[in-house]
Amino acid sequence: MKLFGSIPSPYVRRIRLLLADSAYEFVNLNIFSEQDRATLVRLNPTRKIPMLLDGDQVIFDSGLIYRYLSEKLGRPLLSWAQENQVVLINAVNDSLVELLLCQRSGLDTSDDKLFFNLQRERVAEVLAVLEQQAAQQHFSDWNYAAICLYSLLDWIDFRQLWSLEPFPTLQQFVAANQHQAGVALSDPRKGS
Ligand SMILES: N[C@@H](CCC(=O)N[C@@H](CS)C(=O)NCC(=O)O)C(=O)O
Numbered sequence: 001m002k003l004f005g006s007i008p009s010p011y012v013r014r015i016r017l018l019l020a021d022s023a024y025e026f027v028n029l030n031i032f033s034e035q036d037r038a039t040l041v042r043l044n045p046t047r048k049i050p051m052l053l054d055g056d057q058v059i060f061d062s063g064l065i066y067r068y069l070s071e072k073l074g075r076p077l078l079s080w081a082q083e084n085q086v087v088l089i090n091a092v093n094d095s096l097v098e099l100l101l102c103q104r105s106g107l108d109t110s111d112d113k114l115f116f117n118l119q120r121e122r123v124a125e126v127l128a129v130l131e132q133q134a135a136q137q138h139f140s141d142w143n144y145a146a147i148c149l150y151s152l153l154d155w156i157d158f159r160q161l162w163s164l165e166p167f168p169t170l171q172q173f174v175a176a177n178q179h180q181a182g183v184a185l186s187d188p189r190k191g192s
Contacts, residue, residue, distance in 0.1 A: 001052060003019070003024055003025070003053075004039070005049040006031060007028060007186070008155065009049055010152050010155035011151075014062050014066075014148050014151045015062055016182055016186045017147045017150070017182045017183065018144060021182075022073065050065060063090075078144060081138075082145045085138065085148075089149055095118075095119035096162065099120075127162070134169040146173075150177050154188075
């Protein structure tokens with residue numbers, strides 16, 4: 001199996017953490033370089049990472065990769081509550097990716113514009129919901145939802161995308177899970 005992605009991507013890191021104890025090859029792409037973009041486009045028309053190559057089968061999207069691996073490795077599927085947690089995490093993740101791409105396009109994302117306001121509102125409100133869930137111990141097991149949350153929060157910190165000060169339980173969650181398998185190895189600050 002080959003996992004295509006980049007080191008900083010929180011969507012890719014989830015799968016790396018999930019596979020921390022499994023044998024696979026990680027192909028590190030710079031999706032904005034000409035050569036690696038050609039690989040990306042050839043394998044995945046959505047032009048997003050991650051994707052997984054297993055034999056002739058290519059699987060796009062972290063959620064689908066999770067389902068594929070669960071079946072292949074005999075791991076449990078998510079409960080509906082966990083599926084909802086991943087949807088919440090994806091909502092924040094997608095909005096922050098959009099805002100980051102806007103910033104990289106030279107836009108001022110603090111402008112009072114509908115698109116920016118919607119993303120900022122979603123990020124703030126959903127982080128508050130996740131804080132509440134974490135305080136109620138909903139992320140106490142290191143399952144896929146917790147892995148997704150860790151990948152998101154650590155990426156937010158790495159890219160300095162949003163203040164986590166109003167969310168002490170989420171900060172504690174990150175601190176408490178730094179020892180988990182694959183976390184140090186996949187740390188974007190170390191460039192490994
Ligand atoms: N729904 C996708 C989202 C993946 C995604 O947004 N990946 C980002 C990197 S973190 C990406 O490839 N962005 C490129 C782009 O938006 O052009 C998944 O879960 O895999």
